[in-house]
Amino acid sequence: MDFQKLAEAVVEGNVKKVKGLTEKLLSEGIRPDIILNEGLLKGMQKVSDRYKEKDFYIPEVLLSSRAMQAGFHIIKPLIEDNSTSALPHKVVIGTVAGDLHDIGKNLVSLMLKSRGFHVIDLGIDVPPEDFVEAVKKHQPDILAMSSLLTTTLAIIPETIRLLKKEKYRDKVKIMVGGAPVTKDYARAVGSDGYAHDAINAVVVALDLVKS
Ligand code: B1M
Numbered sequence: 001m002d003f004q005k006l007a008e009a010v011v012e013g014n015v016k017k018v019k020g021l022t023e024k025l026l027s028e029g030i031r032p033d034i035i036l037n038e039g040l041l042k043g044m045q046k047v048s049d050r051y052k053e054k055d056f057y058i059p060e061v062l063l064s065s066r067a068m069q070a071g072f073h074i075i076k077p078l079i080e081d082n083s084t085s086a087l088p089h090k091v092v093i094g095t096v097a098g099d100l101h102d103i104g105k106n107l108v109s110l111m112l113k114s115r116g117f118h119v120i121d122l123g124i125d126v127p128p129e130d131f132v133e134a135v136k137k138h139q140p141d142i143l144a145m146s147s148l149l150t151t152t153l154a155i156i157p158e159t160i161r162l163l164k165k166e167k168y169r170d171k172v173k174i175m176v177g178g179a180p181v182t183k184d185y186a187r188a189v190g191s192d193g194y195a196h197d198a199i200n201a202v203v204v205a206l207d208l209v210k211s
Contacts, residue, residue, distance in 0.1 A: 002028075003038040006071070010043025011050070013063025015070045022071040032075035033114060036107075037199070040071045044103065065103055072106070079114040089209045090140040094122035094131060095178075096155035101148035104178060107198040108146065115202050128159040135168050141209050144201070145191075147178040156181075157189040173208040177201060 002025055009017035018040075025035045047064040050056040056064075091112055095105045102124045109119050120138050122130060126145075135143055143163075147153050156176055163169040175193040176186050186194035193208050195201035 003035075003042070006035070006039030007043035007046060010040060010064055010068045010071070011046050013060065013067045015067045018067045018071045019074065022074045026075070026078070032078040033111075035075055036072070036079070036110075040068050040075075041107070041198075044068050068103070072110075076110060079110055088118075089116075089142070089205075090118045090120065090138060091142045091144050091205065092120045092122065092131070092134045092138055092140040093144040093146070094126035094134075095124040095146045095148070096152050096159070097125055097127040098152040098155065099147055099149050100124050101146075101178075104148065104198070105146040108144065108177065108195070108201045111198040111202050112144075112205055115206070117205060128155060128162045131159045132162050132166055132168065135163065135172050136166070140172060142173045142175055142193075142205055144175045144177075144205075147176070147181060150180045153180060153185070156191065160190050173211075175201070175204055175208060 002021055006018065006021040006025065009021055021039070022035060025039070026032065044064065047056060047061055051061050093105060093109050095102055105124075109121050113119050120134065120140065122134055131143060131145065145156050145159065147156060160169065160174060163172070173193065174191040175195065176191045177195045181194060183194045193204040195204040
């Protein structure tokens with residue numbers, strides 16, 4: 001099974017193999033979003049599990065991330081080209097201040113683009129002031145914040161407070177996610193939506209722009 005081989009190549013951190021298998025699957029007519037979910041993401045999930053079990057350490061994780069990104073870069077333009085851009089909706093997205101994790105945020109961004117959202121990505125380590133400035137400047141339908149560290153979770157309510165202070169809270173829907181974020185936390189801090197993964201993020205975003 002090539003999906004399994006691709007996931008294994010991500011786990012091995014084998015850039016060459018990941019590129020080769022991604023291209024092979026594409027040449028067989030497999031849809032890029034399926035390659036992403038069934039191969040690259042499955043591999044990254046295994047890496048996360050092995051890291052949790054202390055079977056993998058940061059250097060291995062970084063090698064796997066690099067291999068995953070190599071496949072991701074091949075399919076990214078295809079997913080973006082396929083996007084209908086039929087939705088007039090805008091999303092400003094970023095990883096909160098103090099947090100440098102961007103693999104999950106990039107996937108959420110890509111999946112949103114693939115469904116036609118116009119995504120403005122502020123990158124990593126984004127302070128509340130920059131989120132608020134971006135909301136003022138781009139007037140998005142959704143502000144999407146990703147946090148992977150419990151130590152940076154508080155940036156989410158801080159940003160919401162600043163939006164309120166600047167009288168912009170009711171002009172934008174807020175969606176949050178990332179490993180330590182839960183539905184209860186999302187509700188407690190006053191966000192409008194929570195998604196546990198990139199696929200679900202699209203469902204939640206579509207729901208938010210409807211309401
Ligand atoms: Co770090 N790290 N890391 N790390 N890292 C975690 C997050 C950790 C859980 C590992 C652990 O200890 N078990 C832990 C956080 C503990 C905590 O606070 N609860 C941790 C730590 C502690 C750290 C450092 C502090 C380590 C250190 O230096 N001592 C340090 C912090 C640096 C910083 O940010 N200031 C650090 C550094 C790093 C690397 C740089 C080495 C690397 C990041 C590389 C990069 O992102 N460019 C890294 C990695 C890779 C991980 C793990 C192993 C994997 C994260 C990942 O990319 N997963 C992670 C362990 C784990 O999660 N089990 C860990 C794959 C990705 C597809 O999943 O990011 O969860 P994820 O995204 C998902 C969903 O969460 C969701 O959709 C995504 C796709 O399905 N989602 C959203 C994410 N954002 C969303 C936003 C949404 C909706 C859904 O709406 C807005």
